[in-house]
Amino acid sequence: MANGSRQAAWEFFGAELKRRRENAALTQAELGARVFVSGGYIGQFEQAIRKPQLDVAQRIDEILQTDGFFDRLWKKLIKEQPYAAYFAHVVELERLATEIYEYAPTVIPGLLQTPEYARAVFLAGNPFATDEYIEDLVNVRMDRTRLLKDATRPKYWAVLHETALRIPVGGPAVMAHQLEYIASLMRERKVAMQVLPFAAGAHPRMGKMMKLMNFEDAPPTIYTEGVASGSLLDDPTLVRRTWASYDHIRAAALSPEASLALIESAAEDYRRCVSTS
Incomplete structure (x- = not known):
């Protein structure tokens, strides 16, 4: 499903939510209170600005007595989107965030990756995949990176452990280009970056990535990731x-x-390394 048609499908989700809420004679605030979100969230669901999580869609079905309609529609939309189910909502939140802060212990964050670096990461995780499959993954990731190039981009601040600079993902040429790209973003003041050097020793949350997001009209959210899972x-x-x-990190x-x-x-x-090889 293309991005445009997917957005249209979420707009249908929102329109149906509004229609059925009004049929039940509930305001956005009243429905929100019953499904444990704010009335503003319900309004954003109805405008397809924000996507509900599955448990919220299921509670909406219960309150509006819609026989699992929103549960089924949510699962269909998530199944047909290009991200893993546990990460899809994170991508939506990135687009809504006013500020994004990341800590990356071993791998350059996805929002900063070049196509060559992303390709090497995906090949490492999918050694038997076809070239077409890998390229699809790369294209989806590059769609995400456009967020930092938009005029309305969020404030982005990342801390990379020095390990992420020293692991030669894709080889020396790929790493040189990747780090030069990050340096160019820093010089253009599109992102703020720090490196946690080896000399810093032990630190809180060693080895655990985290993404912190602030929003204009919603509480801050933390995203952490494990093996094929995220919270x-x-x-x-x-x-x-x-x-x-x-x-603390x-x-x-370093400054x-x-x-x-x-x-x-x-x-x-x-x-x-490239020139001497």
Whole structure:
């Protein structure tokens, strides 16, 4: 399903939600209270600005007595979208976020990847896949990276562990281009970056990626990822704890200026490997 037709399908979801809510003589606030979200969220669902999570769609079915209609439609739309089910909602939230903060312990974050780097990552995880399948994955990831090139892009701040700079994903040429691309984004002030150097030693959440997102009209959300799984968290206590961990990591990291110098130095090291091979 193409992006345009997928958006049209979510707009149908929203229109049906509005029609059936009004038929039940419920306001957005009343329905929201019964399914444990705000009335503003219901309005955003109806306008296809925000997509509900599955449990919310299921509760809507219960309250509106729609015999599983929204549950089935949600599952069909998620099945036909290009992202894994556990990650699809994260992509939607990235588009709505006003600020995105990431910590990447071993791999360059997807929003910053070049096509060549992304291809190497996908090949490593899918060694028997066809070229066509890999290219589809790369194209989907590159669609995500456009977020940081839009005029309305969110504020983006990432901390990379030095490990992510030193693992030669795809080989020296791919890594040189990848790091030069990140450096160009930093110089153009499209992103803010820091590097957590090896010398920093142990730190909170060592080895665990995290993405923190702030929104104009919704509580902050934390995303963490495991093997073929991910968790979206908005519990205030967990959010505060994760923000504290992120602040500790930023405090231990190099300054943006020193980080840029290290990234450019690593890129040059890879370039020398290419020229001498």
